[in-house]
Amino acid sequence: MTAIGKLYTVGYAGLQSIEQLQSFLAQNIFLVDIRYYPSSRWQPEWSRKQLIERFAPNYRHIRELGNINYHSLNLPIQLLDAKQGISWIVPMLQQGQDMCLLCACADWQRCHRREVANLIQREQADIQPIHLSKENLACFVSF
Numbered sequence: 001m002t003a004i005g006k007l008y009t010v011g012y013a014g015l016q017s018i019e020q021l022q023s024f025l026a027q028n029i030f031l032v033d034i035r036y037y038p039s040s041r042w043q044p045e046w047s048r049k050q051l052i053e054r055f056a057p058n059y060r061h062i063r064e065l066g067n068i069n070y071h072s073l074n075l076p077i078q079l080l081d082a083k084q085g086i087s088w089i090v091p092m093l094q095q096g097q098d099m100c101l102l103c104a105c106a107d108w109q110r111c112h113r114r115e116v117a118n119l120i121q122r123e124q125a126d127i128q129p130i131h132l133s134k135e136n137l138a139c140f141v142s143f
Helices: 018-025 048-055 082-094 112-123
Strands: 007-011 029-033 059-061 098-103
Touching: 007 112, 018 029, 018 048, 029 048, 048 059, 082 098, 082 112, 098 112
Parallel strands: 007 098, 029 059, 029 098
Antiparallel strands: none
């Protein structure tokens, strides 16, 4: 029986650099971009094209898991199509693939990636999401 993959989440606004995440992902961890619009005007290295160039083939954007209300803190989190989005992630975890959900938000407690991680956990009860930050990311990097 294959061990279930680990589920991590990270918001790039809470990291020191993309290289910090790259060292972590080098451990065969698949990066799943769950932003509704995978672009960054202020940090272009976090735009989809740049992420594909840096992390392919271990990168995928899943727009269905994006928050359609990302542009307003006054509106509730509303995922585009959560069921469709997690239908790709859960089987990958079941096959033993470690996954990392990517968003822009530094605070996972107020971010839609918390909701996505909870939905995945409902589908795969033995998953315990690990929310990464610049403070704890180094603990997960193998040297």
